Amino acid sequence: GREAVSFPPLLSPEAETEALLRSTLDSLSAHIAVLDETGTIIAVNQAWRSFAALSGYVGEDHGIGTNYLTVCETSAPFSPDAARTAKALRAIIAGRSSEYRMEYPCTGPDGARWFQLRVTRPDRAHTRRVVIAHEDITEVKQAQDALARLTARLMMVQDEERRAIARELHDTTAQNLLAAALNVTRLRD
Numbered sequence: 522g523r524e525a526v527s528f529p530p531l532l533s534p535e536a537e538t539e540a541l542l543r544s545t546l547d548s549l550s551a552h553i554a555v556l557d558e559t560g561t562i563i564a565v566n567q568a569w570r571s572f573a574a575l576s577g578y579v580g581e582d583h584g585i586g587t588n589y590l591t592v593c594e595t596s597a598p599f600s601p602d603a604a605r606t607a608k609a610l611r612a613i614i615a616g617r618s619s620e621y622r623m624e625y626p627c628t629g630p631d632g633a634r635w636f637q638l639r640v641t642r643p644d645r646a647h648t649r650r651v652v653i654a655h656e657d658i659t660e661v662k663q664a665q666d667a668l669a670r671l672t673a674r675l676m677m678v679q680d681e682e683r684r685a686i687a688r689e690l691h692d693t694t695a696q697n698l699l700a701a702a703l704n705v706t707r708l709r710d
Contacts (some may be wrong), residue, residue, distance in 0.1 A: 532534065551639075551654040558614060558649035560590025572655075575631075589653060590614070610632065613642050613651055635662040 532540065546553050546566040553566040562584050565573075570583045578584065590610050594601035604626050609621035621640040626633060639654045 549654075551656040554584065554589065554653040556614075556651040558598055559588065560610060560614060560651070561586065561588045563650075569655075571624060592635055606640070610640055610651070614649070616642070619644075624662075634659045 543564075546564075547568075549566060550568055551566075552569040552572050554562045554569055555564040565583050565585060573583045590607060592649050593603045593607035593610060597607050598604075602623060606621070606623065608659075609618065609623075613621060619642055621638075623638045625636055625638060628634070635658050637656045637658045639656065641652050643650060643652070660676040668704050
């Protein structure tokens with residue numbers, strides 16, 4: 522009685538490559554969507570799916586099949602950011618540009634956040650794909666704001682100190698001039 526040992530079927534090289542790419546995309550913190558040459562979302566990563574769920578997006582597709590370009594163009598009359606993104610996305614799809622970046626505020630399920638949108642097109646000519654990445658940069662923006670506040674406070678403290686020194690110098694100089702004038706007057710007398 523030997524028992525038969527079964528091994529899982531081996532994946533084809535293409536399937537292995539696809540599995541590796543999917544797991545790599547899923548490990549990224551940026552919300553990633555891959556678009557086809559028309560601007561339609563054909564794949565998203567885990568961060569995109571999670572954010573969609575937290576934001577109240579209903580549906581198992583997580584936006585796959587939605588035309589990202591059309592969404593931007595529909596929003597363009599109401600949002601200059603959407604208008605710029607649509608224009609840049611058209612240029613990237615057409616091959617006239619290879620990258621676009623933009624920072625934008627967003628109110629999400631956990632309050633106000635900042636994101637950087639990055640749109641890129643891989644260099645491979647046989648694939649006309651576009652990658653959309655929304656990276657949460659809220660911590661960076663908060664650090665920039667804190668630095669700006671600290672810099673403003675430092676400038677104010679330095680200005681107050683300069684004024685205090687100027688007053689002290691003015692008062693000391695005035696006292697010294699008065700003493701010198703009195704001494705000159707006394708010497709003249």
